[in-house]
Amino acid sequence: MTTVRLPLFPLNSVLFPGLVLPLNVFEERYRAMMRDLSKIPEDDERRFVVVAIRDGLEIAPSSPGLPDPTAVPEKGPAAGFGEEPLRAFHEVGCIADTATLQERPDGGFELLTTGTKRVRLLSVDASGPYLTAEVEELAEEPGEDAGSLAETVLRAFRSYQKRLAGAKERTLAPDAELPDEPSVISFLVAAATMLDVPTRQRLLEAPDTASRLREELRLLRTETAVIRHLPSLPAIELTRSPTSLN
Template sequence: MTTARLPLFPLNSVLFPGLVLPLNIFEERYRAMMRDLSKGADSGDSAPPADPSAASSDEDEPRRFVVVAIRDGREVAPTAPGMPDSTTLTERGPAAGFGPDPVQAFHRVGCVADAATIREREDGGFEVLATGTTRVRILSVDASGPYLTAEVEELPEEPGDDAGALAEGVLRAFRSYQKRLAGARERSLTTGAELPDEPSVVSYLVAAATVLDIPAKQRLLQAPDTATRLREELKLLRSETAVIRHLPSLPAVELTRAPTSPN
């Protein structure tokens, strides 16, 4: 299986294929990453060039980086979601906050993100809007440049057995969950839009939209196939809906908001 080396963006959250990720970039190592990406430095099969001026300026090229979730307990600073606050770190450099062996601080399965827009602010930070594309397994992490890069291999999405029937069941359970979460007011995260019917798309949408902790979302991301993910989601949705049924005062509006991830 072929591999690629891409910039690595660790977060206290899980990105799924097809989902949109807004980012507010203010830390220098990630500013450097976005400067390179905005200049077309991502070739897709090698690390960004040392000389950014040598990079292509073709804005139609994919501007790819890998989003990976930080393992529980490995974040140095209390900020969440996002990166450790660099002002609290005693060390400096691309691996600051992640220990002497950064790969151990991250989950091994992440998601490639394609930055559709990269806007630089007057203060030097960036506002980025990216979309998850494909799952990847992280093979190694390199901290020799201005920011972390990772060697990754793509994880194919296999359908598994009975994915279509499972997707229908998950959608029914998801609608029930949404209705309970919104206080039975017919309000949902997908109000005004048709839910998809393609099993893998259903599995990723539900994984992203359900209120779960990072380990649970990570397990869904790295499920071996779509059917396995859907089966796990069906159990989770039924369990979560039962819990919500006994918590009528749950602040559903707050839980269903999707804030910009700072870094």
């Protein structure tokens, strides 16, 4: 088993391979991470792991990067995640590759990342200025009938999109060109459908592409039926989502 240790960036959201994630970094522990990443040449990989926080397990806010009278006494890379940080996070995350990294005058950072590979967290180290994790890469197996399932899911996704007509912030345009690789389709649909974090996490952890697509087909049909019965609720309000903050 090949493992690697990478910086760990916990979020209240799920990152999928192939999907873009903008981040606005202001907490000191993540500023320290970004300062180290910025020292890596742009031609090399500036990688870290994005992992979703288990619901209810961020037990305290961490200290902000700038002086703040409301800051709590608890500080350090594991602030807010308890004595065993590994237990505060979901087991499977996604490696993020940094495309752009810009420091602001206030010392914060804005960056644009892309998910690359799913990984399983094996251990978390809080001895440095920020969390790091030992992870192993998870292979993406196609599973049975992934190709035909992908076609069916795309049709269901188009129907779902039509029910969200006008919600351009989180859905694809009706004439958008979609991929034909089943695994890519499965991750795209998982990211573009309105789902809560536990459901997205379950899709990320699916044992293979076909299993993920089967679950997405069920979810899409359910969500489309729900939206059909909520004609008075503006779809754009359902899909508005801010840039992820740390």
